[in-house]
Amino acid sequence: MVWMVVSLIRLGVALFIWLAAGNQILGGYTKPEIIGYYVIILFFDWTLMWNPFNPIVSEIKSGQIMAYLLRPVSYVRSWLGKEAGFKLVSLSILSVIAIAIFFILSWIGLLPILHPNWGWLALSFAVPGAVAVSFLITMCMALLAFWFTEVRYVNYVYWTFMPLLGGLFLPTSFLPPVVERINWFLPFRYHLSLVMEIVLNRLNSVETLESLGLMGLWIAIFYRLYKFMWREGVKNYSAFGQ
Amino acid sequence: MKSLRLFFPFVNFAVKRELEFRFNLMFFLFFDLLWILVSLLGVILIFNQAGTVAGWTKTEAILLLLVYYLSGSAIKSFVIPATEELSELIRLGKLDLFLLKPMGLRTLVMFSHMYLHEMFRFTLMVFAIPWYLGMNHIVVQPEQWLKFLILIIVGCVGFSGVYFAVAALSFKFQYLFNLSDFFREALDVAKRPLEIFPGFFRGIVTFGLPVGLVASIPARVLLNDVNWVFVFKSVGAIAVTFLLTDIFFRFCLRSYSSASS
Numbered sequence: 001m002v003w004m005v006v007s008l009i010r011l012g013v014a015l016f017i018w019l020a021a022g023n024q025i026l027g028g029y030t031k032p033e034i035i036g037y038y039v040i041i042l043f044f045d046w047t048l049m050w051n052p053f054n055p056i057v058s059e060i061k062s063g064q065i066m067a068y069l070l071r072p073v074s075y076v077r078s079w080l081g082k083e084a085g086f087k088l089v090s091l092s093i094l095s096v097i098a099i100a101i102f103f104i105l106s107w108i109g110l111l112p113i114l115h116p117n118w119g120w121l122a123l124s125f126a127v128p129g130a131v132a133v134s135f136l137i138t139m140c141m142a143l144l145a146f147w148f149t150e151v152r153y154v155n156y157v158y159w160t161f162m163p164l165l166g167g168l169f170l171p172t173s174f175l176p177p178v179v180e181r182i183n184w185f186l187p188f189r190y191h192l193s194l195v196m197e198i199v200l201n202r203l204n205s206v207e208t209l210e211s212l213g214l215m216g217l218w219i220a221i222f223y224r225l226y227k228f229m230w231r232e233g234v235k236n237y238s239a240f241g242q
Numbered sequence: 243m244k245s246l247r248l249f250f251p252f253v254n255f256a257v258k259r260e261l262e263f264r265f266n267l268m269f270f271l272f273f274d275l276l277w278i279l280v281s282l283l284g285v286i287l288i289f290n291q292a293g294t295v296a297g298w299t300k301t302e303a304i305l306l307l308l309v310y311y312l313s314g315s316a317i318k319s320f321v322i323p324a325t326e327e328l329s330e331l332i333r334l335g336k337l338d339l340f341l342l343k344p345m346g347l348r349t350l351v352m353f354s355h356m357y358l359h360e361m362f363r364f365t366l367m368v369f370a371i372p373w374y375l376g377m378n379h380i381v382v383q384p385e386q387w388l389k390f391l392i393l394i395i396v397g398c399v400g401f402s403g404v405y406f407a408v409a410a411l412s413f414k415f416q417y418l419f420n421l422s423d424f425f426r427e428a429l430d431v432a433k434r435p436l437e438i439f440p441g442f443f444r445g446i447v448t449f450g451l452p453v454g455l456v457a458s459i460p461a462r463v464l465l466n467d468v469n470w471v472f473v474f475k476s477v478g479a480i481a482v483t484f485l486l487t488d489i490f491f492r493f494c495l496r497s498y499s500s501a502s503s
Contacts, residue, residue: 006427013431013438020438021292153269160277164284174287 004093007042011101014038027174033200037171039101040199044192045168046094048127050083050135053155056142061149063239076139076230083135119198122208126195129215133190136222143226146233167193173202187222190215245349252353260358271362278363281307281433296437301378302465303435308374309464310433310457312367313394317456319360321402322425324352325409329421332412335500347495348406375464382464389473390463397455400480401429404452407487410494432456449479 018026018034026034056079059065068075141158144151163169165188172180172193183189194211197203203211260267285307289300298306328351331337340350375382382390405425412421428451436458439447448454455476462468 006423009427009431012443013434016438016440016443017288017295017434018292020296020435022294023292026291150263150266153266153273157273157276160273160280164280164287169284170287174291 011038011042027171044195047087048130050131051138052079052083053138053142057145057151060145066239122198125212126198130191130195132219136226139226140222143229143233146237162188166191167196187218190218256356256358270359296435298435306457306461308367308371309461311363313398313456314429315360315363316398317401320352320356323355323357325405327355328409329412338500386463386467390460392473393455393460396477396480400452400483403484403487407490410491413494413497
């Protein structure tokens with residue numbers, strides 16, 4: 001509930017900022033489009049960001065992870081299940097808020113512009129891909145706790161860049177062209193920005209395919225890294241008195 | 243006076259605690275600097291596209307961000323860790339130890355849980371704000387500085403009052419999960435010009451949350467100055483807010499009970 005209030009505060013502030021903007025076209029978006037961007041990203045932020053970093057680090061540091069290691073259950077799948085359950089419950093609450101926001105925006109004449117010709121096929125790959133990128137990166141960062149006692153700074157560093165380069169804070173089209181192009185090859189874009197670009201019809205078919213390919217590449221890289229880190233980490237790990 | 247006397251031994255302890263893990267501290271300070279630069283970049287990107295926001299130019303918005311980091315870092319050093327800890331102490335029944343001490347509960351929790359690494363940002367801003375004003379040829383009179391200082395202190399005091407009151411809900415609900423996320427997000431609102439909010443919301447943001455006095459209004463004082471009547475009105479409004487939150491805190495405290503701690 002607190003996280004939802006936090007998301008709503010974030011959304012409200014973003015809307016007020018852009019409504020107060022002097023220019024009418026912002027980073028290639030009209031004002032209603034940019035408002036639509038922030039309304040939609042609120043939902044994707046909630047549904048696509050699977051980040052159980054702190055609890056995993058805590059379980060490794062405290063030795064509670066032993067309960068999983070000694071039983072015939074997959075640790076990663078158990079966390080996938082927990083996150084899926086959490087997202088499902090929060091999504092049902094969020095749906096109510098979504099309807100309320102929709103009515104408020106239409107009442108004040110700021111109905112977000114949603115393109116009916118969404119690239120559904122591309123989205124059907126991009127949405128689970130974004131979840132995979134988010135979850136695998138989080139796992140890789142959290143598994144560092146097998147070797148180091150203090151890992152929260154890795155997460156801190158990641159989240160320093162993520163809002164700006166991942167499209168959470170601003171659409172990535174606001175970035176200077178060179179940085180935006182470099183960002184295509186970085187994993188940040190594949191958290192949220194790619195999904196948003198597809199939803200708002202900002203990519204042509206070649207760019208969509210190229211982006212999905214790069215997303216797949218990052219998933220493969222982080223999956224291999226996660227497997228490697230898990231194998232070596234468990235080998236290296238010891239916990240006492242559990 | 244007693245609180246002030248005790249402040250320094252607590253600071254001494256906090257410094258030693260920070261220096262215990264020096265590499266950790268250095269790492270934090272480096273990435274904290276990076277975080278400030280990324281935030282500045284964010285403001286520049288917004289204003290490159292938007293031109294102005296609610297009448298604020300890019301130069302003014304950067305000053306607002308610097309002022310936010312000045313007061314925000316003080317709040318993040320003293321208030322937020324203490325409010326988080328208060329919730330935890332209540333849940334675990336460890337508050338007894340604090341209640342039995344001959345000192346104000348909130349002051350004691352604040353002193354014993356201050357995180358001074360945030361003060362790096364504060365110190366940086368103490369130098370960065372005058373430098374930035376000078377660089378942009380903005381002349382600030384001593385009287386403006388005085389008003390700025392008063393409003394910053396009032397803003398921080400008001401914020402602490404409200405957030406201790408929110409944390410006091412833990413007396414009723416045992417444990418408020420992720421309260422810190424809420425506090426930090428609410429504080430982040432202070433980074434934005436107050437003028438973006440329409441009338442009703444502006445009142446809420448200024449005196450309800452209350453973050454308007456944390457950065458936006460003090461930054462406005464440096465840029466355009468405000469009259470003393472406004473300063474006194476702000477002091478009065480925050481005093482009322484603080485009084486009400488204090489009553490609420492004491493009311494909630496009455497529900498506290500613990501056993502075997």
